[in-house]
Amino acid sequence: MRPFSYDNSPYPIRPDLKAAYREYWQVLAKPGNWWTGAERVAIAEEVRNATRCDYCAERKQALSPYNFPGEHRNRGELDEVATDAVHRIVTDQARISQSWISGIAEKGLSDCKYVELLGIVVTVFSIDEFSRALGLALEPLPQPEAGKPDHYRPAQAVHDTGFVAMLPADGATGAEADLWKNGQTANVLRAMSLVPDAVRGWMLVGGAQYLSMKDMRNFSGDLGRSLNRMQIELVAGRVSAINECFY
Numbered sequence: 001m002r003p004f005s006y007d008n009s010p011y012p013i014r015p016d017l018k019a020a021y022r023e024y025w026q027v028l029a030k031p032g033n034w035w036t037g038a039e040r041v042a043i044a045e046e047v048r049n050a051t052r053c054d055y056c057a058e059r060k061q062a063l064s065p066y067n068f069p070g071e072h073r074n075r076g077e078l079d080e081v082a083t084d085a086v087h088r089i090v091t092d093q094a095r096i097s098q099s100w101i102s103g104i105a106e107k108g109l110s111d112c113k114y115v116e117l118l119g120i121v122v123t124v125f126s127i128d129e130f131s132r133a134l135g136l137a138l139e140p141l142p143q144p145e146a147g148k149p150d151h152y153r154p155a156q157a158v159h160d161t162g163f164v165a166m167l168p169a170d171g172a173t174g175a176e177a178d179l180w181k182n183g184q185t186a187n188v189l190r191a192m193s194l195v196p197d198a199v200r201g202w203m204l205v206g207g208a209q210y211l212s213m214k215d216m217r218n219f220s221g222d223l224g225r226s227l228n229r230m231q232i233e234l235v236a237g238r239v240s241a242i243n244e245c246f247y
Contacts, residue, residue, distance in 0.1 A: 004137035011134060020208035021127050021139065027201055028120065029142035033152045034113040034195065037144035042077040043086055043117055044124045044141050049073050050090035051128075060092050066100065081107045082117060089121045094244050101163045111164040112153055112194055119198025123205050130209065157194050167193035180213065210236065 006013050028044060031037050050056055055070040062068045065088070074083045081104055088096060105111060128138050154176055157165040167190055172179045176196050180189055192198040203213065211223070211232070219229050227235070239245075 004131070004139055006136070009134050009136060013134075014208075017130070017208045020205050021130075024123060024127065024201055024205050025139070025142045027197075027204070028124070029145050031145065031147035031149050032116050032195075033197055034110070034116045034149050036149060037147060039078065040116075040120055041141050041144045042075065043082070043120045045075050046078060046083055046086040047090055047121050047124045048128065048138065049075065050087040053087055053091070056087050056091040065092055065095050079108075081109045082113075085109060085114065085117055086121055089118060090125060096163075098163050112151075115164055115192050115195040116198050119192050119195060119202055123202050126205055126209060153194065154196060161187060162191060165194050166190040167196075 006018055028040055029037050030040075032040055035043065049072070053073040055072050058070065059065050059068045072083055072087050074087075078086070085104060088100075101111070101114065104114065109117075131138050154167060154171070156167055156171040156173065156176075158168055158171075159165050160168070166187075167176060167179070169185050169190070170183045171193075172182045172185065176193070179185075179193060179196060179199055189199065192202065207213070211218075215223055223229060223232075225232065
């Protein structure tokens, strides 16, 4: 695999993709709502370890993933519960259950910490898969910044259809008013809204890789992409099916 450089790509890369990735790495390095900058970068490192973890590969084949003995390939910078959560999301997300979410909360990984961790995992994995698809080395992770998490939890979050609390459809108000036009949303957007910054980070990258929120309702107009909307959705649908995504 080539040393990392977008200039080494065999295909041209849109400037907005490069800019979104750069901006996300800057966000990742800063303290979040529930994890320090160092912990957030460590979560990103475990995303990469999970793709090469023999234990995860063996556990995925097991009938039950919850009592399977072994040890994850890991850097040792996160505790066992957080490390397992990262690896499970990357390698065996289809078998995540409400009881498992409740169990890790009892072990110290609160719903807010879990959602922020989830946001990092899905966003970093998306960026890394982009590089892998082009045959590029993975981007170097940023140096973490000092500081403490602020422990912000939106007061309007409620438990309804998900495993964790989320903002209701009409809950994008106040500090969360930028997440969606109030009342016009979907569960896929609400899923990580217990930690609004997790949604913002995901939307930053997702808007470049897929579609911005503004373009979601643009079914036939010019998107400024090489693919039209129908082609984009065909690719998205096929990838979702392969990944066993509920959406």
